[in-house]
Amino acid sequence: MTVAPPEQSARKYDLGFARWVRDNVNGGSKMSMCMQCGMCSGSCPIGTEMDQGPRKLFMMIRAGMKDEVFNSSTIWNCTSCYNCVVRCPRGVPVTYIIQDLAAKAVELGYVKDVENARFAKAFWWSASKYGRTDERLVTTKYYYSGGLADFFKKGLGNLKIAMGMVKTKRMHIGMPYKVKDTKGLQAILAKAAEIDARESKGGAQ
């Protein structure tokens, strides 16, 4: 759908990738405002669980480090707390950029076995099939996506939680809730994907 970013060049500061981010990533047009002050990384609650904070990730974009950016755990461990968005002195929509980099990493085939991508798949399966997120099915599907061993490890680890949820009527049992007009919803989503493909630059096939 999105036109592929340029090949990584041997030159240290190849702006080709930064330009691609500017043109293709949600919020990317504001990337050039980044002055590397580090407010974002300093405000990030989960920076310790990331390969690098947002500040460094943005510098890597400028340095043309395409593969390293798309393979970075930073784009997957963002919790969407929006601290960086409200604190950035230059108005860079950091969270939005990171969220969309994750989507682009999937689209461009970088992602092989990232938990978040498997979770996103399970989530979208429920949202697009039923129009609702069935937390029970999404988590089960997600646990299962990591293979049988992972399914038992994660599933059994959370069994007590699940039982508590069932007992307090916070886990739905039975047929999934769904919107009345599932056909209409699916037609809308299919059309949206079609428009996305048509509109993305260079995406004409």
Place this chain on the structure above:
Amino acid sequence: MSDTKKFTYYPGCSSQGSGAHLDRSLRAIAPKLGIEMEELEDWNCCGASVGHIEGGRLANTALSGRNLAHAQAQGPQDIITGCAACYLNTYGVAEKIKADVKLRENVNEALGAGGLKYDEDRNVRHACEVIVNEVGLDKVKEAVTNPLTGLKVAGYVGCQTVRPFAETEGGGAYDTFDSPEFLDNFIEACGAEAVEYNPKTACCGGSVAVMKPEKTLHLIKKILDAAKEAEADVIATPCPLCQTNVEMYQDAINKQYGTDFNIPVVFYSQIMAVAFGMDGKKDAALDQNIIKATKLEEKAK
């Protein structure tokens, strides 16, 4: 004159699962606050913070577009939601569509495939913002018939309820991003004590806590540590994911850190329902908390 204002109510998916007690208690207290909530017709998922990854940007936007189209058909009234993620997405998309003609065109082309259109604008509001700006603290105090004297509450707001919109004009400019006061004000209006609580807008890990709790337990621990230090009887929050994360991972945290947390986590709306003299189960939904809020239950009628 009527003291009631009508809203289109978007409950969101968690209302049929992990956040059922937010939905139940919010529906219960709304009439007492002069809020009439008519459920949004055939509402769907907002996409939360992951929908765009597998679904794509426009399809994810179209999810909120579909809800907005139904709201438009339902009438001119504002949309209200109690869920932080539903608010963030629905409000965000409504504002984006308002500002971007091309996006409106694309969303409507997609909506057309399902026989819907969104060619007007609707305001999307968080229930807490409505209570602050529309209802007012005085009216909350007036509704209190069962003041929760002696109950110590740690007001934990979380992230997306206030970020990134609470301080903006469109978001109702009702509080700050870093140290919001509305929740403590709600607690005190109910006659309880809002204890000094610093990690007000600390992050619980959000959906990362659901996928990879091992990466986020330390975040939740901070939230619990401060509540314990302040000797809070209960933590109160407006966010369904915060409520679930902070409640359900206490066992895992105890196992990992050798702690002994067993702190109930409730919604502000459950506290209000009790303070408004309503039924502890039917209205306040206290039976839906996994860690029982015993002190709050004792005060319930």
